[in-house]
Amino acid sequence: MLSGTIFVGNSCLKRWGRPIAIGSFICLGFVTVSEAQSPAVSVGAGLQTSLVHTKPEASDGTDAFNVNDVRLYVNGTATEKISFMFNTAYTGADNNIDLLDAVAQVSTSKQFNIWFGRFLPPSDRANLYGPFYAHHWNVFQDGVQDGYPFIYQGRQNGAMYWGQFGKVKVSGGGFDGASATGTATLIGAGRIQVDFWDPEDGYYLNSTYYGDKNLLALGLAGQFQGEDRAAYSLDFLLERKVPGGGAYTVEAEWARYDGLGGYNPQYSVNDGGYVLAAYLFPQIIGRGRFEALGKYAHARFREGRRPINADHDQKTTELNLNYVIKQFNARVMLFYKDTRFSAVRPDNKQVGVGMQIQM
DSSP states (O other), rough: OEEEEEEEEGGGGGGSSSSSSSSSSSEEEETTTTTTSOOOOOEEEEEEEEEEEEETSSOOEEEEEEEEEEEEEEEEEEESSSEEEEEEEEEETTTTTEEEEEEEEEETTEEEEEEEEOOOOOOHHHHHHHGGOOOOSSSOOOOSSTOOOHHHHHHTTEEEEEEEEETEEEEEEOOOHHHHHOOOOEEEEEEEEESSSSSOOOOOOOOOOSSOOOOOEEEEEEETTTTEEEEEEEEEEEEEEETEEEEEEEEEEEEEEEBBBOTTTTTEEEEEEEEEEEOOOOOBTBBBBEEEHHHHHHEEEEESSSSSSSSSEEEEEEEEEEEETTTEEEEEEEEEEEEEEOOOOEEEEEEEEEEEEEO
């Protein structure tokens, strides 16, 4: 006998570990009288929108209202150990809706998980938290974070294994080279992470836990294609709770993209690093807490492919004053960003306000 059921609320979240859909959603499923546990589907969404004033060097400034990113999240179970993830994203830059994730997931335990399809491959922490779980607003604009090759928003097509062994997390897999780099040779990817204090469950990561955890994490990642193309990174996150609900955070990364990935395809080598520091004030003001954040990055672009591609550096300074209402579900972020180049490109400054909502 087949019967339909609809579940509403947060209890369904427990079926996927860390969910993609956060907040209120609907779970739909069908059960037979002989099944103890029904299949289910969760649906969620995310929005980032902003108002930005940009002032390039030696030219007039511009103002823009942006719909930066809109996402639709869908997760479902086929059996107790087999699940499916399907996410789409709209980006204002191209005004298109594209496939973000499409993953078949097999999980028998925390130690054994196999994923097939399109998803974030083993890479740096920044890629594994993405824009909606980043600490600052202007993520992926510094010449350092997540310069690994991708098809769309950090994703690649392939298969991987990942497992969690207490405070150690490992992942590794093979990914399609033609779709990510235009070269048919397979891309190999791997990552190992150690959490010295509280563990971080699941494959995907955050750049902050807003005081929910005490963290000291170190991650090493790398990708290679053939014998002479490689990318690798070392990332660090420290976060400590402050009495009353606050937290202080230090995040850092060093990365090198040597013939694989990078921020500008006209250069064979792109490397650099950044450090970010933030303080979440414990006092609740209105509906949320204020947070002060600063970030400095230094990236280098070397071995230009043509004579006009001169070697140069990029230095990026960003300041945020954030109002955190419900962590990544509701926050408003005031920002200032100053980007300076030693050659090739003009300097520019930006000031603006961004809003993020997830449900």
